[in-house]
Amino acid sequence: MDYTIIKVKQQIKEAVQKALGQEIDQKHIEIGVPPEKDMGDLAIPCFYFAKLLRLSPNRIAEELKNKIRPVGFIESANNAGPYLNIILNKKVLAQKVLNEISKKGEKFGSLKSDKEKIMIEYSNPNTHKEFHIGHSRNAILGASLVNVYKFAGKKVIPVNYIGDIGSHVAKCLWALEKFHKDEPLPENKGKYLGGIYGEAVRRIDENTELKKETDEVQQKLESGDKYWMALWKKTKAWSMDELKEIYKLLNAKFDKIFFESEVEKPGKKIVAELMERGIAEKSQGAVVINLEKYNLRTLLLLKSDGSSLYSTKELALAQLKFDKYKIDKSIVIVDNRQGFYFQQFFKTLEIMGFDKKMEHIPYEFVTLKDGAMSSRSGNIVPFEDFFEKVVELAKAETQKRHQDWNGEKISDVSQKIALSAIKFNMIKTNNSNIIVFDVEEALSFDGFTGPYLQYTISRINSILKKESPKGEIDFAKLENLLEKELILKASNFPEIIAQCQKENQPSILAKYLFELAKLFSNYYQNIPILKSEQETKKARLFLISNIRQVLINGISLLGIDVLEEM
């Protein structure tokens, strides 16, 4: 990375090293931020130097203050106890950072590309089931991670692995045939199927005798019964149509979609090989791999009736990924409840001699105030229902503000506002925290939300529409402290991208964007732009157009479509 912020820090490190002597390792020079703005722009704790040089940290800070001379980005330094605070040169910083953003445009923040080819598997829904808000967390998180990885210079192949076979399909089709045959079909057939699946689960719950009937359906499906296969194909298409619609809304894209149905047979073959090689063994009629010596208990690879399990199929999927797509690494985004399974699964691959880089990125699931969502209890919040609700609310708010807009524009803007609210809401929480879904909160458009970011961009657009920056910029005109703060924050963007990718945590980006937008809002409120003196105005317009660029780059990475106005 040759970004300005990196150069600034490098310059500071060199200055410190020069002042204290070569025995100071630059790696140990930490650069942070002071607690108060008026103390300085960057801060260096001096404890490490103190230990090395056998002097008090306060003394070293003082010495550094006296030795550091203004050069390049560094304007001056102040000591405060054991800390050295650096004040950056406003003009130089503004010039370098703003020109950099302006020049790189939508590429600003992107990192040097490396050769590693990574497959990211995410979403992984089942057909014949309802797609609820919990599934949307995975799709939203995955889509943004794919964006972030690409922006961070990785070669990414986003894929989806869909559960199109198994007992859930049998249950759904059984209920469809038994209770809904010849019924007129609604427009959204995928959602209709999901409802029927829920009904099937509840009926079987009430009368366990019915399980026999669904088992029969499953056997027919597995044996390739023509009638049931035809029904399966037809209904699978319904689910896929619905999923495609949802993915369009969520900006979730896939280069390849794998289906469980295509890896079932190859999976069984692998299990048979494992048996021959003595890696897997029979236990109570089923095939298992004993992982007790790794403290991972036992993983079931095949059911006692010979039918496949998730693990069976996934063995084949892993091979398919590396053999056919020539990837260096495979990442799977699946909720944390499968964490133990993945430990077992990866260990199994290792024992098999399948020595590849595979990683499970866990995240916590979405629950409701009164407990987890389940088809059994019927307390599912379907994504589409929730989405409609948010759109409706956005519409009401938009109409209130823009009586002159036509229906089409209102609808379009409202939909985008709704989606930005939903996506941001799912991303703003750290992956390792459970989201307790609260409709009230999810419907909010105020504060730390997607619409707030959109609104900030709209306000910038509104100014730039009236006048855009032209000609030579006098960066000395950006002398306000709020301006310096904004510029410094904007300069941090590439570092945020790096961190976000490294930690698989888009919430870091969400938080950063909010902070940047917040700084702008404050600036906007207090500093007139269009009404300022000519040269100052030019500089300020240039500043805000670049702040907008950073906001747009960041929001886009979250998978959110940027609005022109709202």
Next chain:
RNA sequence: GUCCCUGUAGUUCAACGGAUAGAACAUCAGCCUUCUAAGCUGAAUAUCGAGGUUCGAUUCCUCGCGGGGACACCA
């Protein structure tokens, strides 16, 4: 029982081992003859407990307490 996540303000969340623990929502008090008030400013309120490591612990380690989840025929 073993393993994973988690415990911070009334609520939902932040805080590479660093200075006075930050936001948002809700509450209260202000700000629209000024570039979009979906905004801005201010007030008030918090680290589950006990040890340990460290110059320094919300963060790391140990133990305890509380919440959620996973652990053989679901995915």
